[in-house]
Amino acid sequence: MHLSSKTLEVLRDLINEKTTYRSGPDIIKFFSNFDYLDVYGSEYLRVHGQSFPSRWNYTDIRLSKINGTSKLSTCIKDLFNPINFMDEISKLDNLIIEFNKYLQFDKFKITRKNAEIVIKPITEIHLDDQHQASETTLENRFIQHEFSIDCSRLNLIPTLLPIIESRMLEIEKAFKAGAYLSVVLLAGSTLEGLFLNIASQNPKTFNMSPVSPKKDGKVKNFDQWTLNNFIEVSHGIGLLEKDTYRFSKELRDFRNYIHPFQQMSEKFTPREQTAKICLQVLKSAIIDIDHNQSKINL
Secondary structure, X not given: XXXXXXXXXXXXXXXHHHOOOOOHHHHHHHHHOOOOOOOOOHHHHHHHOOOOOOHHHHHHHHHHHHOOXXXXXXXXXXXXXXXXXXXXXXXXXXXXXXXXXXXXXXXXXXXXXXXXXXXXEOOOOOHHHHXXXXXXXXXXXXXXXXXXXXXXXXXXXXXXXXXXXXXXXXXXXXXXXXXHHHHHHHXXXXXXXXXXXXXXXXXXXXXXXXXXXXXXXXXXXXXXXXXXXXXXXXXXXXXOOHHHHHOOXXXXXXXXXXXXXXXXXXXXXXXXXXXXXXXXXXXXXXXXXXXXXXXXOO
């Protein structure tokens, strides 16, 4: 199995950071499972006559040594071993999908069959088909994911918390009743309120974002920001994760659908799928804010 330099670069990032963060000793341990037992620190200097290289360079060196051998496929199978993702199988599947985008150029594809990782050769590249299939798969997984949220962890204004909690209950009832337009409108306005709360507590962080909305060279007041503005800035400062950002399209323009004539002109009729995505984006955003609020110095 021989991979191109670009695919090896992606594989290196997966080993060092994206599957899990690995320190220098961790990387040595990873490769020792199937290739070569090395040493770290001062012992590396004694054995090799030079200081230990950067984590990135060391991984590049080891991958170049095993490229074109059976050890490379062992490396990939070890990296994506499902036992290391017992509570994050969806993350594992997403990582495999992303890696396959590059691996296909080397005429290989990874699949997960329950607890087994399989690498098989392919003869053709189908970029468009793969993109559409991966987007559909990711969307379905996002919709099916069960989010456990706790709005009390969001550092909300005390009087705002019961309103948000009441809205969450109402949105769930609206979805079960098939009131899909109501779901979109309530989810959009609730998320906008959450962003307004956190932006008001961290004005410097939000205002200094390069994508903050401006008028006459000055950043607009927060009450003039759209939900789309909040989403773009929040993603840029690390408050919103990739999946939440990816699937937020339907929710961004919720205000357009408040007025019947605007809804008519845009021919927008929300289906169950649309409403479910909007509800999931709201829940996912709540979890992102909870997990990442420390990044913006609350």
